[in-house]
Amino acid sequence: MITPIQGFSKLTKEEKINWIAENYTKNSEHTKEVLKVYWNSDTKLQKLHDEFIENTISNYYLPLGIAPNFLINNKLYAVPMAIEESSVVAAASKAAKFWLSRGGFKTTILGTEKVGQVHFIFKGDAQKLESFFNSVKPLLISDSNNLTTSMKKRGGGISKIELRNKTTDLANYYQLHCTFETLDAMGANFINSCLEQFATTLKREALLYSNFSDTEKNIEVVMSILSNYVPNCIVRAEVSCKVEELNEDANIKSSQLAEKLVQAVTIAKVEPYRAVTHNKGIMNGIDSVILATGNDFRAIEAGIHAYASRNGTYSSLTDASIENGIFRFWIDIPLALGTVGGLTNLHPLVKVALEILQKPTAKELMQIVAATGLAQNFAALRSLVTTGIQEGHMKMHLLNILNQLGATDKEKQLLTTHFKTNTVTHSAVVTAYNNLKND
Numbered sequence: 001m002i003t004p005i006q007g008f009s010k011l012t013k014e015e016k017i018n019w020i021a022e023n024y025t026k027n028s029e030h031t032k033e034v035l036k037v038y039w040n041s042d043t044k045l046q047k048l049h050d051e052f053i054e055n056t057i058s059n060y061y062l063p064l065g066i067a068p069n070f071l072i073n074n075k076l077y078a079v080p081m082a083i084e085e086s087s088v089v090a091a092a093s094k095a096a097k098f099w100l101s102r103g104g105f106k107t108t109i110l111g112t113e114k115v116g117q118v119h120f121i122f123k124g125d126a127q128k129l130e131s132f133f134n135s136v137k138p139l140l141i142s143d144s145n146n147l148t149t150s151m152k153k154r155g156g157g158i159s160k161i162e163l164r165n166k167t168t169d170l171a172n173y174y175q176l177h178c179t180f181e182t183l184d185a186m187g188a189n190f191i192n193s194c195l196e197q198f199a200t201t202l203k204r205e206a207l208l209y210s211n212f213s214d215t216e217k218n219i220e221v222v223m224s225i226l227s228n229y230v231p232n233c234i235v236r237a238e239v240s241c242k243v244e245e246l247n248e249d250a251n252i253k254s255s256q257l258a259e260k261l262v263q264a265v266t267i268a269k270v271e272p273y274r275a276v277t278h279n280k281g282i283m284n285g286i287d288s289v290i291l292a293t294g295n296d297f298r299a300i301e302a303g304i305h306a307y308a309s310r311n312g313t314y315s316s317l318t319d320a321s322i323e324n325g326i327f328r329f330w331i332d333i334p335l336a337l338g339t340v341g342g343l344t345n346l347h348p349l350v351k352v353a354l355e356i357l358q359k360p361t362a363k364e365l366m367q368i369v370a371a372t373g374l375a376q377n378f379a380a381l382r383s384l385v386t387t388g389i390q391e392g393h394m395k396m397h398l399l400n401i402l403n404q405l406g407a408t409d410k411e412k413q414l415l416t417t418h419f420k421t422n423t424v425t426h427s428a429v430v431t432a433y434n435n436l437k438n439d
């Protein structure tokens with residue numbers, strides 16, 4: 001029987017591995033071997049990775065691929081993508097190549113505002129709180145000067161602090177709703193440090209405020225934390241061309257393709273079941289660049305899905321139109337990204353990815369990520385409304401199936417050739433593999 005363990009965090013890495021392998025896996029020697037195969041032979045590099053998180057036992061690899069030919073605002077990028085799913089990098093590459101000869105992607109930063117909140121309980125007169133807040137506001141700013149000096153020198157810092165009365169949602173609930181400019185940093189640690197200082201000042205000054213009653217003096221701060229919902233940290237990416245330029249696909253007229261693409265987007269705007277999958281396709285592109293560049297994909301995912309629901313129903317992140325013979329396809333997306341801080345200056349592969357992207361600022365990275373998400377959606381929709389998704393996706397997935405079957409290099413070569421002219425399905429690959437084995 002497995003029993004709980006005390007002090008797991010204090011064990012050495014070797015001891016942790018022994019404990020987990022012996023208690024939770026059938027063949028502990030095999031488990032230990034697998035975990036160790038993934039260690040880096042460079043012990044210094046391995047130690048760096050061990051120290052990124054806690055209780056590390058091994059590394060978890062994801063492939064890093066490249067989608068070339070992204071023309072974004074007339075600058076040519078090769079986009080690094082870290083992802084486990086076949087056909088995603090191919091799809092982004094195909095879409096980038098398609099738009100390369102049609103003017104490329106045009107992107108615009110619509111805002112860079114980050115948000116953080118001090119959530120607190122105040123039992124008393126809302127108007128007195130308002131007067132107190134107005135008197136204490138300069139102190140909130142000046143008490144955090146030591147935290148904000150460098151950011152201000154760079155051109156950023158605290159943009160605004162507002163008092164928000166939320167008592168109609170929850171009794172006695174108020175917020176300091178604060179906005180920040182964090183430039184090339186995602187800003188979580190900067191914002192959280194500022195908010196915790198605001199909370200300290202708020203509580204301290206309330207105790208000294210003579211207009212408050214004893215109850216009112218005791219402001220209860222519940223928590224101080226940034227928000228990952230950043231509807232004003234937004235980038236737009238778009239592509240457009242004459243309808244007749246949508247002319248690469250056999251078996252469909254360009255005008256018909258344009259209409260079907262618009263219909264596909266319209267369905268995803270009105271039907272949440274479809275919108276979720278539609279946006280999943282967009283996130284294939286977004287997450288993989290976020291991961292490759294060492295950004296926080298949980299923060300990005302949470303913020304984007306909240307934005308997709310901002311009108312009360314989960315809806316498409318992309319938009320499409322046909323006007324005056326021009327097909328236009330675009331995305332507005334919230335992205336709080338960093339090109340300094342976090343893992344960005346620590347993880348050697350992240351540094352390479354950022355170098356491949358020509359060492360972008362956070363604003364440039366927002367534009368690259370948005371263009372990749374848009375490209376991914378274009379590729380998926382183009383497949384969905386023409387051949388169906390399986391044709392291209394399964395073509396890319398073929399090697400995974402052959403690897404699962406244990407095919408040799410020679411067998412893979414023969415079967416890849418066979419499937420150039422035959423439809424890939426899981427059962428067709430198993431049959432072809434068995435036939436080859438029995439020959």
Ligand SMILES: CC(C)(COP(=O)([O-])OP(=O)([O-])OC[C@H]1O[C@@H](n2cnc3c(N)ncnc32)[C@H](O)[C@@H]1OP(=O)([O-])[O-])[C@@H](O)C(=O)NCCC(=O)NCCSC(=O)C[C@@](C)(O)CC(=O)[O-]
Pocket residue numbers: 085086087088089090091092093094095097277278279280281282284376379380381383384389391392393396
């Ligand atoms: C898969 C393709 C690209 C094949 O497309 P194809 O037309 O068979 O490709 P091709 O062999 O004619 O090559 C054309 C270009 O595609 C790219 N390409 C082609 N093959 C490769 C490869 N092996 N490695 C790298 N790049 C590749 C590459 O850019 C290449 O140009 P080249 O490099 O030759 O100058 C196409 O069918 C496609 O775009 N399909 C969409 C696939 C997709 O969206 N996958 C995501 C996973 S499915 C999903 O999760 C999302 C979804 C679909 O549910 C979202 C939604 O519902 O909206």
Ligand SMILES: NC(=O)C1=CN([C@@H]2O[C@H](COP(=O)(O)OP(=O)(O)OC[C@H]3O[C@@H](n4cnc5c(N)ncnc54)[C@H](O)[C@@H]3O)[C@@H](O)[C@H]2O)C=CC1
Pocket residue numbers: 150151154182183184185186187188189190191226228296299338340341342343
């Ligand atoms: N809810 C969330 O999303 C939370 C996320 N996090 C984590 O916080 C990390 C990101 O926090 P950050 O504060 O961005 O990183 P960080 O703590 O590494 O700080 C980055 C620092 O870089 C400095 N800097 C140098 N050059 C700069 C420039 N050009 N522009 C702006 N700053 C510059 C600034 O002092 C800035 O504070 C991520 O790892 C994230 O996962 C942490 C807590 C909560």
